[in-house]
Amino acid sequence: MTIAGLDEASLHSSLRDPLLGSLGFLNEVMDRYPDAISFAPGAPHPEFLTDLDVQRYIERFLDHLRGEGRTPERARRLLYEYGPGRGLINDIVSDALRHDQEIEADPTAIVITVGAQEGMLLVLRALFRSGEDVLAVANPCFVGITGAARLLDLECVAIGETPAGIDLDALATACREARRAGRRLRACYVAPDFSNPGGSRMTLAARMELLALAEREDFYVVEDNAYAFTAAGDAQLPPLKALDSGGRVIHIGTFAKVCFPGARVGYVVADQRVGDTGRVLADELAAIKTVVTVNTSPLCQAVIAGMLLEHGRSLRELSRRKSELYQRNLHHLIGALDSCLGEVRSSRVSWNHPGGGFFVRMHLPVPADADLLETSASRYGVLWTPMAQFYLGGGGEEQLRLSCSYLDIDQIDAGVLRLAEFLKQEVGV
Known part of the structure; x- marks a missing residue:
């Protein structure tokens, strides 16, 4: 044959x-x-992978579930079944974001993803409807976001990077040029804290200016928060989402660096209202996720939740x-x-x-x-x-x-x- x-x-x-x-x-x-x-x-240092007691963390999360009133059998079944597309540990992640980063995110506005990479794919698929929409990225840029855009046939416009992060004057110019061409700069991807690979960090003033620009030019900011935790204690800056009063920021995070990469657990905070439907963007992302990965592994979520619970629900x-x-x-x-x-x-x-x-x-x-x-x-x-x-x-x-x-x-x-x-x-x- x-x-x-x-x-x-x-x-x-x-x-x-x-x-x-x-x-x-x-x-x-x-x-x-x-x-x-x-x-x-x-990759994270292998020192942090040698003494991981996965079973202990799972049991810690099961204790949490039983404390909420679930029977032991029902609690364990939650880990063995598919589980909801939105996630199982949203309330714990919500508490951690509020406690450590002053991000007020209702658990229903959070989607637990298969790493930050899936989060990027879901966000781009939801936001970009037609070829008239353009994604702005800092140049140089993390290949995960540009690769996702390539798979979805989305056009990226490269914006130069300064020591204080993405060049905001160039970004404003890109918005105007897109309009003149009959197009729309729909979103801008940034990693405000120690970007990969450039290493730049946005000042507080630059963060506020970016949010003001997003409001004036009507685009969304896709914030990648992977490396913020590496800042020295006295050098912490608020993430863009914590400063976001206009609902412009979609916040993507990962537990790969702070927990361990093999779990493949990340999250998206997407609380933007969708018209007058009563839905938020997280609802749309969860719907897309059901036909991409169905759900994030409940066992992996349990491990991450157990680690957070053991540290007072604190990422920090x-x-x-x-x-x-x-x-x-x-x-x-x-x-x-x-x-x-x-x-x-x-x-x-x-x-x-x-x-x-x-x-x-x-x-x-x-x-x-x-x-x-x-x-x-x-x-x-x-x-x-x-x-x-x-x-x-x-x-x-x-x-x-x-x-x-x-x-x-x-x-x-x-x-x-x-x-x-x-x-x-x-x-x-």
Whole structure:
């Protein structure tokens, strides 16, 4: 029997997009050089995965359910069945957001998602109705949101990034240009705290200005809150959603960094009213979710809820030790770069000094492409991430990203020494 083939041109065009292949290439390089020190993955530190007592957290959540009046049998059945598309732990997440971030979100305005990535897909699908709608993103930008937009055939407009976050003057100009072209800038994606990969952070004034601009220009702000917890205790800034008095912000969060990534649990706060239907945007997202993933794993939700309950329903308490480690690693990485490469730092070679997050961005005088990464891995035993994949429409070819989250201090030191030798021999630094 002859197996029918597929014409490549008949498949969705996103499948040939370099964006979809870039992450696979990076994983393949890491697999081929397991002894290399890797500054590539933006993953949580493995120290926090060694003593996870999943069963204890599940039992803690079951105690919570029984305390609400459910029988032991009914409580356990909730974890074994499909469960509601909106989620099981919305009330606990609502309490945590109120307690830690001053976000007032009714549990019915929250959807528990399969990671933040599903949240992005659901939000874009709900907001964007036609090809006349445009999504604004900071440039460079997290590939999760641009990849989701690509799969949905949505057009993105790249807005430059400043040290204080997305360039608001350029964003206002993009709104006007869209109108002149008979289109509409429907939403703007931002990660206000230590964006991936740029590392920028919006000031309080910039946050207020963005919300005012969204109100004037009638667009929504999709806020990604993944790295805010890494800010030092005395440097916390309110998320956009906590400042949102006009219902302009759709807030997306994840438990991957503060709990553990394997659970794949995130959430969306979407309290915007939908016409005069009595529904809110979260209702629409939950409806879409029922035909995408049906529901988020109840067992995984139970683990996350148990962790929150054990820490007083507080994300901040849950993430305190992790935040301290990531702050330590980030400062150590920057210090090691300054120490080893400070004498050659110039307009040709430079790196930023973010105050939080997982990433440092470095500029080189040569293309930081796949061939250079292969040389770095094979000859010098050090890995990093090319930045070009994070830019829309070209750019970033001479930049690389260094992640500090997955490494120990001695690995950071050894890795920077290898990186310095690599730059000296291969880049002419």
